[in-house]
Amino acid sequence: MDNFKISSVNFVHWLANDVNVKISPKIEVADFRDLNQGRCVMATDDIALDEVLFEIPRESILNIETCELSKKYPEAKERLYDGVGHWEGLIIVLLYELRVCGKESRWWPYFEVFPTKENMNGLMYWNDEELKHLEPSLVLQRIGKDSAEEMFETVKELIQDFGIQDESMKSITWDDFVFVASVIMSYSFDVEDYEEEEEDDDEENDDDDDALVEIVHGGENPSVRDDKSLKSMIPLADTLNADTKKCNANLMYDEHSLKMHAIKPIAKGEQVYNLYGEHPNSEILRRYGYVEEDGSKYDFGEVPLATIDKVLQTEFSQINKVDDLLVQVYDAIRTDDTVQENLEFEDIVVDSCECYVDGEVPSECALLLQIVVVLLQIPNIGTFTPEEVIRYVQRVSKKCFQLLGSGKMTKRCDEIWKLCIIERLKDYNVDPNLDIQKLHTTRNISELRHVMADVMLKCEVASLTACKDAFNAKFKLIEDQKLLNNILKRKVEEEAPEPKKKRARKNKK
Structure with missing residues (x-):
């Protein structure tokens, strides 16, 4: 087996044996690299409506509550709850696990299935020539590199303020920051914090999965305690691909665990899809680095x-x-x-x-x-x-x-x-002979980005028309x-x- 497959096998073994994830025998982690989709989750048997595909204990997700940083620096944990926004907090946590803990991290088998920098296609990774293919879309105004650079400086200052002595945390580079922030942008979830809810039951919870500040989108950044949610990395849940028209599963929370439920029957051999939000293709590309080839349900x-x-x-x-x-x-x-x-x-x-x-x-x-x-x-x-x-x-x-x-x-x-x-x-000049199949067949990263840009622009033209x-x-x-x-x-x-x-x-x- 190649490293990709070895990492997948180790990841599934870790889920079931080390972090107590209950996985239905009706699903498997599949290799869809031949379609440029990386890993995904497939149904190996017919799945009924509302059937639980997997269940993850809350202590097995990665956030400021469960991380090694909070254990080693207890005083930093309070700052992560009260004095730091969701994004900065999880960025620091993930950097610490990757750079300081490394292979000793509890989540290392999970990190081994993260995409590499070379496979990241969010717009922060596109060069100027590739970005030109997105003209005249206004998504170009939302990439937000300036906002990202400001947050990078904030993260470096917080690491120093926390008194983190590990040398590897003092030498964080822009590339390190962009990679971790992009992973969080693509794979994190906003999980309701039941502990905080119990402490103040009378306050209205205004949780909105799409309202939290994003690394490249500016806006107000509420503290964790104020927002009563935890931005978290959820192993296996983030392995599901997403599609606005094919979504057939949804992650639901209770006090002790998170469960992925089938929201419609899923036939054997079908892929299991989640939904990342009601986003058009332009926003899907900006945040997650892919496009839906037949257009998003929410295109504009x-x-x-x-x-x-x-x-x-x-x-x-x-x-x-x-x-x-x-x-x-x-x-x-x-x-x-x-x-x-x-x-x-x-x-x-x-x-x-x-x-x-x-x-x-x-x-x-x-x-x-x-x-x-x-x-x-x-x-x-x-x-x-x-x-x-x-x-x-x-x-x-x-x-x-x-x-x-x-x-x-x-x-x-x-x-x-x-x-x-x-x-x-x-303003638009969309190629009438667009070969959408190249989304799946090309292995050239620049060509892939060009095709994704054309698909996105085609969707905008269709919406305007x-x-x-x-x-x-x-x-x-x-x-x-x-x-x-x-x-x-x-x-x-x-x-x-x-x-x-x-x-x-x-x-x-």
Whole structure:
């Protein structure tokens, strides 16, 4: 056997004999390298709905509670719970197990089945030429190398603050950090902390598997004790591949163990799939380094606000300095108290609008476009003072919120949206002869990444195309002038002087 197979055999033996994992005889760890899928879990017999595929004791998962670092440095354990975020904590824990404990680590047979750096395909590992294949996808803006570099410096400072004396922990490199962070990104789970729950049963648990900060995505990083969950590495559970359309198993937690249940019948010879989250292919590629060849169930493309502005500037070019006017309008929507109240404090000015493969477009995007399209049709809007613009934004935002709430939209808004989709699709240049089978057959890493990029872009194009008629399908279209008349009439009524009251005539005697 080659090293890959030897590591698999040792891993399964370790699971069953050293860390007390109960494994159903109906599954096995299989070798799918010939399909570029590495290890996976296969059904060796028919599996019924809700059947338990394996059960893992909580003490056999790796996190800040079970790690060797917390045993050797008890004072560091409290810091890991209270003063450090989930990501930094598990990164330090995993670095310690790999670099300090090494082969003496309780989890070494598990580490032996980790992917090598050469097999990591998350976007942090792509070179500049490979990343260019992802253009024009906005996923390029979410790689977050700057955020990762900041966390790398934080991790090094924490290692020093913890007083960890082991020399190998003082020489952590950027490559070490990226590898461990990428492994955590790809394979970790957020496990509810029952011990913390028992100590404070009355507090609401706001656990959200997708809300925790990610190494390359910025955002607030809650402490473990605040969040009441443990970011953990779970042997065998992370061996399952994931697929948004083929998912047939789910990991469920109880007080003492974690159990993988079949959520639908699984036939003998079928692969067992988990679900990593409701992610589009672009996010699956960014986080996990692969794509679903027939597209994710949750795919979307994005129309940048800059593209919408470009279309608006072209369609309303008769307005003097229309680009400056749009800036005024967006600023008023973001900051004016009356407008915010009219919109029920929804943040509708975003950098891009998501267009889902099922033809759904967020209501916030529809509302923003409707407000702007109506405003730009108001006579002489380009000559208004900033104060007048704000007053009109206040009035129009209220009317448009009511209009869309009643299931209606103006025809011009629908037309502008179609033009926005057409303009965005011009950015894409997807190979019409894309050979998707290369996802499984090529052994050249750069070629594989090129194909994955093309598959991802193809999914974004399909999503954008599906949303071209999204507003026409969702709303009843009305004439723009009808809404404009209502708005302008109200304006005239508000500015007209109040009629003088006639004095009652006195009766003459």
